[in-house]
Amino acid sequence: MTQLYDASLVDWSRAQFALTAIYHWCFVPLTLGLSFIVAFMETIYIKTGSEEWKRITKFWMTLFGINFAIGVATGIILEFEFGTNWSNYSWFVGDIFGAPLAVEGLMAFFIESTFVAVMFFGWDKISKKFHLLSTWLTAIGANLSALWILVANSWMQYPVGMHFNPDTARNEMTNFWDVLFSPVAINKFLHTVSSGYVVASVFVLGVSAWFLLKKREIRFAKLSIVVAAVFGIVVSLFIIITGDQSARLMAKHQPMKFAAMENIYEGQRKAPLVVFGVLNKNNTGDLDRNDFSLKLEIPNFLSSMAFLDANAYVPGIRDIAQGDSEHGIMSAAEKIQKGKTAIQALKDYNAAKKANDTTGTKTALSVLQTNYNYFGYGFLTEAKQTIPSVKLTFYSFRLMVALGFWFVILFVLALVFLLHNRIENKRWFFRLAIISIPLAYLASQFGWVVTEVGRQPWVIQDLMPAITAVSNINAGSVKVTFALFAILFTLLLIAEIKIMLKQIKIGPKDGGNS
Amino acid sequence: MFETLSYTVLQQYWWILVSLLGSILVFLLFVQGGQTLIYQLGKTDSDRTLIINTIGSKWEFTFTTLVTFGGAFFASFPLFYSTSFGGAYWVWIIILFAFVVQAVAYEFRSKPDNLLGKRVFDAFLFLNGLLGTILLGAAVSTLFTGSSFIIDSSRHSTWTLASRGLEAALNVQNLSLGLAVFFLSRVLACLYFFKTINNEEIIERTKKHLLYNAIPFVVFFLLFIGLLMFKDGFSVNPATGEIFMQPYKYFHNLIEMPLVLLLFLTGVVLVLTGIILPVISYVKHGEKGIWFSGFGTVIAVFSLFLLAGFNNTAYYPSVADLQSSLTIANSSSSHYTLTAMSYVSLIIPFVLIYIVYIWRIINKKKIDINDIERDHVY
Numbered sequence: 001m002t003q004l005y006d007a008s009l010v011d012w013s014r015a016q017f018a019l020t021a022i023y024h025w026c027f028v029p030l031t032l033g034l035s036f037i038v039a040f041m042e043t044i045y046i047k048t049g050s051e052e053w054k055r056i057t058k059f060w061m062t063l064f065g066i067n068f069a070i071g072v073a074t075g076i077i078l079e080f081e082f083g084t085n086w087s088n089y090s091w092f093v094g095d096i097f098g099a100p101l102a103v104e105g106l107m108a109f110f111i112e113s114t115f116v117a118v119m120f121f122g123w124d125k126i127s128k129k130f131h132l133l134s135t136w137l138t139a140i141g142a143n144l145s146a147l148w149i150l151v152a153n154s155w156m157q158y159p160v161g162m163h164f165n166p167d168t169a170r171n172e173m174t175n176f177w178d179v180l181f182s183p184v185a186i187n188k189f190l191h192t193v194s195s196g197y198v199v200a201s202v203f204v205l206g207v208s209a210w211f212l213l214k215k216r217e218i219r220f221a222k223l224s225i226v227v228a229a230v231f232g233i234v235v236s237l238f239i240i241i242t243g244d245q246s247a248r249l250m251a252k253h254q255p256m257k258f259a260a261m262e263n264i265y266e267g268q269r270k271a272p273l274v275v276f277g278v279l280n281k282n283n284t285g286d287l288d289r290n291d292f293s294l295k296l297e298i299p300n301f302l303s304s305m306a307f308l309d310a311n312a313y314v315p316g317i318r319d320i321a322q323g324d325s326e327h328g329i330m331s332a333a334e335k336i337q338k339g340k341t342a343i344q345a346l347k348d349y350n351a352a353k354k355a356n357d358t359t360g361t362k363t364a365l366s367v368l369q370t371n372y373n374y375f376g377y378g379f380l381t382e383a384k385q386t387i388p389s390v391k392l393t394f395y396s397f398r399l400m401v402a403l404g405f406w407f408v409i410l411f412v413l414a415l416v417f418l419l420h421n422r423i424e425n426k427r428w429f430f431r432l433a434i435i436s437i438p439l440a441y442l443a444s445q446f447g448w449v450v451t452e453v454g455r456q457p458w459v460i461q462d463l464m465p466a467i468t469a470v471s472n473i474n475a476g477s478v479k480v481t482f483a484l485f486a487i488l489f490t491l492l493l494i495a496e497i498k499i500m501l502k503q504i505k506i507g508p509k510d511g512g513n514s
Numbered sequence: 515m516f517e518t519l520s521y522t523v524l525q526q527y528w529w530i531l532v533s534l535l536g537s538i539l540v541f542l543l544f545v546q547g548g549q550t551l552i553y554q555l556g557k558t559d560s561d562r563t564l565i566i567n568t569i570g571s572k573w574e575f576t577f578t579t580l581v582t583f584g585g586a587f588f589a590s591f592p593l594f595y596s597t598s599f600g601g602a603y604w605v606w607i608i609i610l611f612a613f614v615v616q617a618v619a620y621e622f623r624s625k626p627d628n629l630l631g632k633r634v635f636d637a638f639l640f641l642n643g644l645l646g647t648i649l650l651g652a653a654v655s656t657l658f659t660g661s662s663f664i665i666d667s668s669r670h671s672t673w674t675l676a677s678r679g680l681e682a683a684l685n686v687q688n689l690s691l692g693l694a695v696f697f698l699s700r701v702l703a704c705l706y707f708f709k710t711i712n713n714e715e716i717i718e719r720t721k722k723h724l725l726y727n728a729i730p731f732v733v734f735f736l737l738f739i740g741l742l743m744f745k746d747g748f749s750v751n752p753a754t755g756e757i758f759m760q761p762y763k764y765f766h767n768l769i770e771m772p773l774v775l776l777l778f779l780t781g782v783v784l785v786l787t788g789i790i791l792p793v794i795s796y797v798k799h800g801e802k803g804i805w806f807s808g809f810g811t812v813i814a815v816f817s818l819f820l821l822a823g824f825n826n827t828a829y830y831p832s833v834a835d836l837q838s839s840l841t842i843a844n845s846s847s848s849h850y851t852l853t854a855m856s857y858v859s860l861i862i863p864f865v866l867i868y869i870v871y872i873w874r875i876i877n878k879k880k881i882d883i884n885d886i887e888r889d890h891v892y
Contacts, residue, residue: 073617083599094592095847102589105582113574120890169668172848471600495629502627
């Protein structure tokens with residue numbers, strides 16, 4: 001754990017992970033949400049016995065199938081990339097991080113892959129009720145998969161339930177339940193799957209709106225919109241609550257990410273929330289304040305939101321980087337020093353152990369334990385390295401939230417129009433609903449940008465920066481695989497979109513051939 | 515329950531589980547084998563659609579087993595994960611690419627407006643079948659032949675060859691296991707088709723291809739086993755953890771672990787029985803072959819994994835620096851993590867039960883092209 005790699009290798013490894021993760025996330029939200037929407041539809045079919053609902057179910061199931069396969073395909077890369085491109089990370093935290101991945105495979109993937117086969121191939125082979133159960137199990141399996149990988153991700157942002165073992169040079173799990181039920185993990189799971197449900201609801205609403213715009217399949221489209229809009233409204237409320245909680249957890253556990261997301265350089269009490277603002281410059285890693293050239297703010301609201309106290313102090317980027325004794329904030333320079341002390345103590349520990357020097361081992365271990373919380377800082381050289389990209393996190397967060405609220409309006413409008421039986425002539429609304437489909441995907445990606453860009457430079461918060469987590473390979477190899485992934489995934493994405501569009505144009509079939 | 519078990523027992527328990535997943539994976543590679551036979555067995559478009567759809571409902575099992583195998587290895591032996599995946603970079607990347615294109619090929623090939631055309635997606639399926647089997651087989655063989663890496667005191671690994679794992683495919687023994695797995699997957703696919711396809715012409719062609727593939731399978735498998743029995747192996751001194759070369763190590767392992775020997779022999783006999791039965795009488799035994807050969811594959815491969823890791827053997831040896839070799843003891847997760855994971859492992863029997871149950875429902879009767887047109891088409 002004492003090696004640093006060249007910047008090009010680190011950057012390309014990060015780029016590759018970002019690329020593959022973004023592509024994977026182009027497909028996962030729809031799988032998460034559409035699986036439930038299809039399950040709702042099939043439940044209505046079983047309850048009512050109406051062939052129209054069977055037709056509706058089968059149409060959306062076809063789209064689910066196209067999307068499901070590519071989500072699975074892009075997912076395998078991420079799992080193995082931890083080994084291929086982040087091998088030092090894999091050892092340093094594999095004792096904790098590997099467990100959720102294995103549980104994911106055993107508990108979730110098998111449910112998903114077994115019952116998805118029944119869902120597609122079992123219509124005439126099993127009873128209606130068993131088929132319905134399979135559809136529900138597919139949805140539950142898909143969402144359970146998300147649970148475990150999100151637990152793993154949350155642990156990277158907020159490492160708990162472990163200790164560092166100097167003999168094996170890694171972190172080892174001490175409490176599985178702490179890892180699984182960490183507040184960050186629970187909230188991240190709920191927030192992320194809800195975002196998938198919103199994406200799927202917007203997708204179903206938008207596609208149905210297209211049918212209405214074309215004056216095709218009117219009844220089918222209206223019924224689909226009912227399911228999507230009701231589901232959309234319920235889960236939007238959920239996403240707002242969990243999003244609010246996310247911000248609070250971030251303010252508590254990742255204050256630098258929070259400050260960057262809000263573009264706060266100097267800490268203050270009664271901090272206002274900037275609803276929207278235009279930043280003057282891109283100042284990643286810069287300690288100089290970045291002023292707004294334009295902003296709209298709500299007084300005191302940030303303090304209230306983050307700490308449930310309008311008078312609460314919200315630390316800024318400069319306070320966190322340079323320290324603020326008044327508020328008990330240690331400077332990055334001091335943390336870097338403590339990190340270097342911890343790294344040296346680990347070396348001393350190993351040397352003393354080799355020399356059978358019991359006293360030396362004990363002393364080194366004590367120094368290591370005292371300073372271990374800052375271990376990762378020891379690989380940094382200056383305070384500004386601890387600052388993530390302010391511009392990217394600031395804008396991504398605002399766009400995500402703004403779009404989230406737009407979708408609520410969209411769902412409410414759809415329901416109101418339907419209830420008053422006035423939806424058929426709302427062509428402007430159909431167009432808005434269709435345009436909202438790509439926006440829903442963007443909103444979901446923006447969420448991940450905030451999470452992942454905002455936590456830089458850390459792979460494991462405070463313990464491991466990206467510069468020491470990569471595999472020891474040459475940057476050239478990673479550049480080649482980056483290009484290969486970019487080409488292949490782009491081709492597959494285009495193919496998927498084309499196939500989807502064609503299937504939508506074909507529309508639901510009578511007898512429901514999926 | 516598991517807390518009371520010693521660290522060594524837990525490590526062995528997890529080696530057994532990972533081995534079991536690996537051996538089930540090799541059996542499930544019949545899906546890949548089938549993918550390489552599409553154009554040889556299917557002469558018309560509808561033949562090919564029928565073949566693809568019989569294996570198509572199973573591709574996710576193979577895929578999921580591979581992912582779970584990776585996840586379980588990561589959780590239980592993270593040093594293998596970090597050393598092998600980060601080291602043999604190109605081999606694993608090629609395997610991964612081969613699996614990415616497989617998953618989409620099934621769902622996309624018959625859909626209109628699929629950008630690349632049916633032929634390209636079928637080529638993806640072929641590539642997956644060819645590379646997936648040969649490279650996975652070669653990778654398993656490196657458990658016996660060794661790889662070139664060095665691990666330092668912080669457990670950072672360095673691969674010493676620029677070929678990054680591709681060198682494994684040039685070793686005769688690795689290649690022979692790779693090819694044995696490739697031909698075995700085709701044999702298993704043929705036996706699976708006997709059980710599932712209701713089309714005389716395809717079945718007639720399949721009968722021929724069973725033999726065409728069984729013969730090279732036996733040749734390459736015997737070559738691999740022959741080389742294995744006569745080669746020096748990577749032994750561990752249990753007292754000091756020191757690794758040293760021992761002549762005829764794997765032969766000794768077989769003799770010293772009679773249960774493993776029994777598993778190995780039973781597995782081989784079952785695989786051969788599964789091949790011979792349909793040859794003797796297709797009408798009487800045609801559908802049974804897959805059960806014999808499938809079960810035989812699982813226990814034969816399982817015994818090979820045990821041969822690689824048990825009886826004081828380094829399961830991922832380094833030829834660049836012998837003392838960097840990985841053993842079950844020096845590469846595993848902590849006692850706590852193995853214990854927690856062992857509780858999770860208790861759900862495995864339930865997983866197997868529902869998979870078998872569902873599999874039986876889906877494969878209750880043979881299918882023909884009319885069945886497919888009523889269903890979800892690949």
